Amino acid sequence: MSAVPADRLLQIDTIYLEPAATELARGQQVLARFPDARLVEVGSHWQIPELHGNAGNVADWNRIKRTHLVLGTLKSPRIRPNGRSSDFIAPSQANGCTMSCAYCYVPRRKGYANPITVFANIDQLLRATERHIARQGVKATPNQCDPRDWVYDIGENSDxxxxxxxxxxxxxxxELFARTDGAKASFATKAVNRELLDWDPRGGTRVRFSLMPRDLSRLLDVRTDPVGERIAAIDDFVAAGYEVHVNLSPVVVHEGWLEAWDELLGELDAGVGAAAKAQLAAEVIFLTHNEQLHEVNLGWHPRAEAVLWTPGTQERKRSQSGGLNVRYRSGWKGARVRELLALIERRTPWLRVRYAF
Known part of the structure; x- marks a missing residue:
């Protein structure tokens, strides 16, 4: 069973669906999973006026994520290069999330309410990924993503x-990556779904448990599994055949932040065994926030913005998509990165940092 019961995260009473999705086996599986849901036909999963761009949904943010689902198809599966966390971004098998992390970038793309969209044309997505893997051939040069395998992130826009x-x-x-030599799936998560322990990944999937200090997680990681339960699951996932890494992210700088990370690293050190430590690696990602998301958050979770929106330490940056992001000022941030890396080296010297930014 998952650490947080599925019926707490998901109480689906409304499904918006593209007709084409209902003709596919995966679409039928989803509909069978929620037989009592009200079905609303839509032309596109991108164009649902009641959800996307409706500012009136801010007060209902969490309810909508819990009770609504979208069933669609990913019309043009694309594999994009990444180069930081993974070599490539695989076609998304879903978009959106039932959890409500206050810093999450995904809601920026679909507006005020972004429940899970499941893509029913999974066979097409798998074929596109298999063809891409075949074209890569053997990975000749090790990099920070992996020394041997091409790494594909399968959860860029969902958990x-x-x-x-x-x-x-x-x-x-x-299962695709379990049977494919030379390539590996990867996804970050803030939930512990122990049903995954019954699968047979054969080392072909990297699970990255996202961690941050407990008190900050209680404030910002809304509707996620507690950090302690994520740490407690690491040994079990390693034993089940997954490669397990940790995402130390987002790193939010506030009064006492370094002491809080010291405590978290101590919990990690005490909470995992030798087998996990031998293969664990970390990504360290400092907070990037967004002006539009800041305004949305003020409508449902203003306490979070007290630590996320700190103009005195942040600078604006225009994103590739045209959004106005804010991040910690470059020189100031560099000093904080060095402080945290020194702490990791001192507190958990066995934890290899793949990259930090």
């Missing part, structure tokens, strides 16, 4: 641990 409660899309991806 795969929760997606797996809805359909077999994630399992299909895990």
């Amino acid at each position: 795969c641990s929760v997606d797996a409660l809805i359909s077999d899309n994630v399992r299909d991806y895990v």
Whole structure:
């Protein structure tokens, strides 16, 4: 069972659906999972006026994420280069999330309410990924993503641990990479779905448990599994055949932040065994926030903005998509990165940092 019961995260009473999705086996599986849901036909998962761009949804943010689902198809599966966390971004098997982390960038793309969208054309997505892997050939040069395998992120826009409660899309991806030499799936998660322990990943999937200090997580990681439960799951996932890494992210700088990270690293050191430590690695990602998301958050979770929106330490940056992001000022941030890396080296010298920014 998942650490947080599925019926707490998902109480689906409304499904917006593209007709084409209902003709596919995966679409039918999702509908069978929620037989009592009200069905609303839509032309596109991108164009649902009641959800996307409706400022009136701010007060209902969490309810909508819990009770609404979208069933669609990903019209043009694309594999994009990444180069930081993974070599490539695989076609998304889902978009959106039932959890409500206050810093999450995904809601910026679809507006005020972004519940999970499940893509029913999973066979097409898997074929596109397999063809791309075949074209890469053997990875000749090790890099920070992996020394041997091409790494494909399968959860860029969702949390795969929760997606797996809805359909077999994630399992299909895990099974693809379990049988494919020279390539590896990867996804970050803030949920502990122990049903994944019954699968057979054969080392072909990297699960990255996202961690931050407990008190900050209680404030910012809304509707996620507690950090302690994520740490407690690491040994079990390693034993089940997954590669396990940790995402130390986002790093939010506030009064006492370094002491809080010291405590968290101590919990991690005490909470995992030798087998996990031998293969654990970390990504360290400092907070990037967004002006539009800041305004949205003020409508449902203003306490979070007290630590996320700190103009005195942040600078604006225009994103590639045209959004106005804010990040910690470059020189000031560099000093904080060095402080945290020194702490990691001192507190958990066994924890290799793949990259920090």
